[in-house]
Amino acid sequence: MKSEQVVHRFKEKGYKITPQRRAIINALLLAKQPATAGELLQELRDLFPDISLDTVYRNLKLLTDLGLLNQINVKSGETSRFEFSDCPHHHHLVCMQCGASRCLDYCAMEKGGLAAAEEHGFEVVGHVFEIYGYCPGCRGAN
Ligand SMILES: [Zn+2]
Ligand SMILES: [Zn+2]
Ligand SMILES: [Zn+2]
Numbered sequence: 040m041k042s043e044q045v046v047h048r049f050k051e052k053g054y055k056i057t058p059q060r061r062a063i064i065n066a067l068l069l070a071k072q073p074a075t076a077g078e079l080l081q082e083l084r085d086l087f088p089d090i091s092l093d094t095v096y097r098n099l100k101l102l103t104d105l106g107l108l109n110q111i112n113v114k115s116g117e118t119s120r121f122e123f124s125d126c127p128h129h130h131h132l133v134c135m136q137c138g139a140s141r142c143l144d145y146c147a148m149e150k151g152g153l154a155a156a157e158e159h160g161f162e163v164v165g166h167v168f169e170i171y172g173y174c175p176g177c178r179g180a181n
Pocket of ligand 2: 073129131141142143
């Protein structure tokens with residue numbers, strides 16, 4: 040996903056692109072791993088000393104609602120991580136201790152789960168599936 044595509048989608052939906060909004064998009068594009076609102080806030084503070092966690096979080100939620108981001112760790116609100124949704128469909132491991140997440144290049148639902156849904160006469164349009172546990176770093180510390 041390119042910054043201009045995201046900006047285009049915002050404008051299409053009638054939203055204004057503020058400098059803060061553009062900076063949030065760029066910070067997330069540069070992130071190597073899915074990022075939390077708090078991590079993005081730290082990067083943006085140099086540029087925007089007044090920016091609040093709430094502003095970052097609300098913009099991430101808006102991008103998610105527009106279909107531009109995937110939300111990871113959906114269970115825990117403010118520690119949710121976000122990544123752009125133009126990557127191939129995949130799932131995540133979520134560490135319950137440090138909140139780290141890893142992308143898995145694998146869909147556990149494709150065969151079993153989705154077939155079962157169809158057996159119930161259900162037309163499937165999407166699904167969310169996350170694996171919770173402890174990452175190697177946190178396991179070592181315990
Ligand atoms: Zn961990
Ligand atoms: Zn991912
Ligand atoms: Zn899947």
